[in-house]
Amino acid sequence: MLRRAALLAILVLAACRPEGPRQGITVVMESSPDSLDDRLALTANGQRLAQLIAPGLITFNDESEVVPALAESFQQLDERTVEFTLRPGLTFHDGTKLTSASVVATFEGLLSGEVKSPKADKFEPIEKVEAVDARTLRFHLKRAYAPILAELSISIVPESRARMPGARAQDRTPIGAGPFRFVSQPDDEHVELAPFDGYYGGKPDISALHVRVVRDETTRVLELLKGRADLVVNATSPAVIPMLEKDPHLKVLSKPGTGYAYLAFNTRSGPTADARVRQAVCHALGVEAIVDFKFHGLATPATGMLPKNHWAYQPTPGCTRDLERTARLLDEAGYPARGKEPRLTLTLRTSTDRFRRSIGLVFKQELAKAGIDVEVRSLEFGTLMNDMRHGNFELAALKWSAVIEPDLLRQVFSSQFAPTKENAFGGLNRGAYKNPEVDRLLADAALSTREERKALYAKAQELIDNDMPYVPLWHESTVAVTSDRLRGFSPSAHGFFTSLAQAHEVRP
Amino acid sequence: MMRRLGSAALALVGALLLVSLFLELVPGDPIEVMLGEQAATVDREAMRRAVGLDKPWYEQTWVFTQQLATGELRTSLPPFQRKVVPQLSAALPNTLILAGASMLVAILIALPLGVAAAARKGTGVDHAAMGVAVAGVALPRFWLGPMLIILFAIKLDWLPVSGAESFRHLILPAVTLGTALAAFLSRITRASMLETMREEFVIVAKAKGLSPQVVLWKHAFRNALLPIVTVLGLEFGALLGGAIVTEKVFAWPGMGTLLLTAIEKRDYNTVRATVLVFTLCYVVVNTLTDVTYALVDPRVRKR
Numbered sequence: 001m002l003r004r005a006a007l008l009a010i011l012v013l014a015a016c017r018p019e020g021p022r023q024g025i026t027v028v029m030e031s032s033p034d035s036l037d038d039r040l041a042l043t044a045n046g047q048r049l050a051q052l053i054a055p056g057l058i059t060f061n062d063e064s065e066v067v068p069a070l071a072e073s074f075q076q077l078d079e080r081t082v083e084f085t086l087r088p089g090l091t092f093h094d095g096t097k098l099t100s101a102s103v104v105a106t107f108e109g110l111l112s113g114e115v116k117s118p119k120a121d122k123f124e125p126i127e128k129v130e131a132v133d134a135r136t137l138r139f140h141l142k143r144a145y146a147p148i149l150a151e152l153s154i155s156i157v158p159e160s161r162a163r164m165p166g167a168r169a170q171d172r173t174p175i176g177a178g179p180f181r182f183v184s185q186p187d188d189e190h191v192e193l194a195p196f197d198g199y200y201g202g203k204p205d206i207s208a209l210h211v212r213v214v215r216d217e218t219t220r221v222l223e224l225l226k227g228r229a230d231l232v233v234n235a236t237s238p239a240v241i242p243m244l245e246k247d248p249h250l251k252v253l254s255k256p257g258t259g260y261a262y263l264a265f266n267t268r269s270g271p272t273a274d275a276r277v278r279q280a281v282c283h284a285l286g287v288e289a290i291v292d293f294k295f296h297g298l299a300t301p302a303t304g305m306l307p308k309n310h311w312a313y314q315p316t317p318g319c320t321r322d323l324e325r326t327a328r329l330l331d332e333a334g335y336p337a338r339g340k341e342p343r344l345t346l347t348l349r350t351s352t353d354r355f356r357r358s359i360g361l362v363f364k365q366e367l368a369k370a371g372i373d374v375e376v377r378s379l380e381f382g383t384l385m386n387d388m389r390h391g392n393f394e395l396a397a398l399k400w401s402a403v404i405e406p407d408l409l410r411q412v413f414s415s416q417f418a419p420t421k422e423n424a425f426g427g428l429n430r431g432a433y434k435n436p437e438v439d440r441l442l443a444d445a446a447l448s449t450r451e452e453r454k455a456l457y458a459k460a461q462e463l464i465d466n467d468m469p470y471v472p473l474w475h476e477s478t479v480a481v482t483s484d485r486l487r488g489f490s491p492s493a494h495g496f497f498t499s500l501a502q503a504h505e506v507r508p
Numbered sequence: 509m510m511r512r513l514g515s516a517a518l519a520l521v522g523a524l525l526l527v528s529l530f531l532e533l534v535p536g537d538p539i540e541v542m543l544g545e546q547a548a549t550v551d552r553e554a555m556r557r558a559v560g561l562d563k564p565w566y567e568q569t570w571v572f573t574q575q576l577a578t579g580e581l582r583t584s585l586p587p588f589q590r591k592v593v594p595q596l597s598a599a600l601p602n603t604l605i606l607a608g609a610s611m612l613v614a615i616l617i618a619l620p621l622g623v624a625a626a627a628r629k630g631t632g633v634d635h636a637a638m639g640v641a642v643a644g645v646a647l648p649r650f651w652l653g654p655m656l657i658i659l660f661a662i663k664l665d666w667l668p669v670s671g672a673e674s675f676r677h678l679i680l681p682a683v684t685l686g687t688a689l690a691a692f693l694s695r696i697t698r699a700s701m702l703e704t705m706r707e708e709f710v711i712v713a714k715a716k717g718l719s720p721q722v723v724l725w726k727h728a729f730r731n732a733l734l735p736i737v738t739v740l741g742l743e744f745g746a747l748l749g750g751a752i753v754t755e756k757v758f759a760w761p762g763m764g765t766l767l768l769t770a771i772e773k774r775d776y777n778t779v780r781a782t783v784l785v786f787t788l789c790y791v792v793v794n795t796l797t798d799v800t801y802a803l804v805d806p807r808v809r810k811r
Contacts, residue, residue: 032769187598188769189761214670214759215768218654223669226662425552 024208025486025505026228027497028220030235032188032213037170038155039110039117044234044401048497049191049211053093054155054176055498057084057103062493064258064310064404066149070098070156070177070200076449079144086135091198092158093181100131105162110154115167122151144447150405179204179501189213205504224250230483234495237355238295241479249484254477255491256300258307261399263348263363263471264388268432271335271344272394278468280329281346281395282319284370289321290362291474294355298479302472304461305403305412309493312406314458316465318472326370335371342373349387349396352378360397389424391432399476402494406457410442413464433469512798516791523787524569524780531776532565561776572780583775592781595766600785602672603762606754607747609678610686611740617690619736622697627724629702637694644691649750653684653757670759681758685750689743696739700732707731733804741797745790 035041038050051059057071068074071084090098107129109115125145130138141148158175160166174182179201180193193209212229214220221240223229227249236244245252263281265272272278287301300308303318327337335343346367350360360376367374374395379387387393400408411417415434417427438460445456464470480491489503539552539561556562560571575581581592625637660680661669671677704710705728713727714720752764759765763782770778 031772034773187761188595189759189765212671212759215765216670216757216759219657219670219757219759222654222657222662226665226669228669 024210025206025230026210027231028212028214028229035171036174052180052497053174053178055178056153058153080141082139084137087200090177092177093175096158098177099134100137103137104129104131105159106156109162114164147405147407204501230486232481238298251482253480253491255493257476257478258402258493259476260305260403261473264396264431266393266431274333276329276333280326282468282471283322284326284367286321298477299474302474304472307475312454312457314461343371345373347375347394349393350378351381388430389419414439414442431469438463519791527780527783528565528569583778592778599763599766603751609682613682613686614689614693618693622694625698626701641691641694644687649684649753656680672760681754681760685754700735704728704732737800744793
């Protein structure tokens with residue numbers, strides 16, 4: 001018995017040895033991609049990989065401006081026509097040519113409803129896509145609709161993948177014209193990609209791309225420390241960053257991001273229906289201190305939904321800590337100081353995530369100093385969203401993951417998008433904020449040219465800042481941790497992996 | 509035997525009904541996960557009908573059972589529904605390997621520890637062994653796992669951090685999962701050994717002048733095995749439960765990972781199927797435990 005145990009122990013010890021060198025770059029993610037087909041993917045990881053394999057006509061720069069990808073250039077011919085010119089000599093991974101016909105086929109598959117895409121309704125304003133010649137095509141719109149340009153980032157697929165039944169294969173064995181081609185997906189936790197010789201930007205200098213899912217954050221950090229992970233994007237919490245920075249083999253890169261954290265008010269009824277109470281909460285919070293303390297510089301205080309480098313950003317006063325002003329506003333709103341008793345009590349809903357909950361408690365502490373008593377309720381995400389949609393909240397801490405197209409302002413702050421009792425899915429204006437002037441400005445902006453839009457959004461942002469339906473909190477940065485085996489990766493504001501096409505694998 | 513099969517079937521049906529009922533009660537809408545929050549109500553309802561989520565939960569469960577029986581079961585999330593059975597058959601062996609290896613780890617640690625503690629009752633050896641056992645039970649796996657990784661994978665650089673590519677990847681998760689069982693099992697072994705050593709046949713064996721080693725292993729240990737085997741069988745279920753946490757820490761692609769992903773996506777079919785397989789494992793192992801009694805102890809065979 002003992003002898004056998006000893007034998008086994010020796011066997012186990014024999015298996016213990018340092019690991020040998022390896023080839024390629026390993027990307028570690030926190031959850032598996034839901035689909036590798038951009039038309040179906042709703043998760044950030046699915047979309048990032050799908051775009052790396054199959055880019056669209058356009059993409060976004062860090063200022064959230066539309067920039068060419070497969071397209072070489074584009075121009076608005078009139079308010080209902082956009083013309084694209086494709087780059088010369090585009091090729092798909094299967095060797096077929098990418099021409100205007102491929103683009104037309106891709107969009108026809110989506111517009112006809114043959115490919116059941118959750119994104120299909122975004123293309124509703126498109127009347128028809130016309131191939132002028134092999135490299136030129138025109139999008140004809142049913143009506144003037146400026147935000148359409150931002151929707152055209154969807155993957156372009158070969159004609160065989162544009163319609164059923166061929167479209168089915170794009171989910172598990174995608175083909176595109178991107179820098180990396182699909183090799184295999186042995187299970188939900190792994191995807192293998194290889195550099196594509198025919199990529200228009202030149203074959204990437206990475207011998208292979210191994211994508212791995214590691215769900216546990218501690219384990220992701222340990223894989224980085226062990227040197228078995230070369231790239232982790234937005235999947236490490238701010239608290240572990242200082243430790244990772246100390247490791248000589250790792251590099252922490254960050255870029256101001258487009259995600260937007262906010263406190264939403266229910267403006268339908270109760271104390272938060274009064275703009276003065278909303279302003280009072282805003283000036284009771286020391287957002288800058290929270291950002292410094294909780295994010296170690298990996299977030300930027302926000303003044304509104306659009307980040308400072310966004311093309312449509314308008315500087316507004318936002319929220320700075322001013323307890324005297326808070327006191328004055330609460331007095332005016334009819335919540336006088338009552339000695340040790342709180343002036344008013346509010347409930348704050350937040351998710352169960354440990355980090356989010358801890359931030360909720362910081363808010364509670366801050367607001368207590370202004371005489372506002374806050375009860376923090378952390379709810380499972382499904383329950384939280386359900387409460388939000390049914391208007392069952394006073395104050396809620398949430399975040400928009402990527403604010404790229406400013407038309408999101410309209411979907412969030414226009415009164416026509418307020419969910420009602422009859423239709424809880426009526427839209428994203430869950431606090432039922434209503435300002436007819438804002439409604440008009442945002443509706444006009446969706447139909448205007450870029451310069452007009454900028455002016456309209458500027459005015460709307462000022463009005464929103466004054467009415468304060470949201471307390472703007474911060475924009476969390478994109479944080480990429482890379483090993484010394486990966487050079488030249490630059491994080492994107494949107495968390496894209498696209499710059500892997502220009503990065504280099506350091507070979508021993 | 510028939511009665512045993514009957515109660516096993518009952519356990520399976522009960523588990524299936526409970527899971528389906530809980531899924532019904534869980535907040536969060538699979539259709540929303542699928543279509544995104546901004547989808548139109550019409551599309552939402554059409555999709556709900558298409559995947560059968562408009563039916564009451566008991567009807568959904570019935571359809572699920574039929575599909576599972578014919579192997580036609582697919583993940584409940586369109587547009588491109590994948591078959592569930594191949595996913596299960598890929599994940600199940602991984603979990604069984606992990607659970608089996610941790611059981612082996614537990615036995616290899618617990619039996620020598622328990623026997624040593626019993627043989628030298630009240631001495632330093634006993635106290636040390638039982639101290640280790642208490643610590644083993646008390647350490648949560650989500651803490652022990654990362655600590656073992658830091659020591660063996662990073663500081664000593666002997667083993668990989670996570671994944672499931674080779675035998676070397678199995679060692680740390682097996683130790684993490686097996687430690688609590690080892691601790692518990694060593695206490696049971698000690699208690700059972702102490703009891704057996706008071707039995708008359710052990711005293712007779714000692715009186716015959718047999719060497720203490722022979723008395724300990726041949727006479728006392730063999731007869732002390734019965735409760736140990738029982739505990740092993742019963743604890744297998746706990747091991748499967750613990751595997752969910754351990755698989756997450758070590759990114760081990762087993763049933764736990766499959767279950768967690770399915771819950772995240774609100775993929776009801778996969779959740780139901782996974783829980784059903786978990787229950788099935790539990791039932792099978794319990795039945796096997798009963799059979800093992802007969803092998804270990806002739807007294808049971810005769811009864």
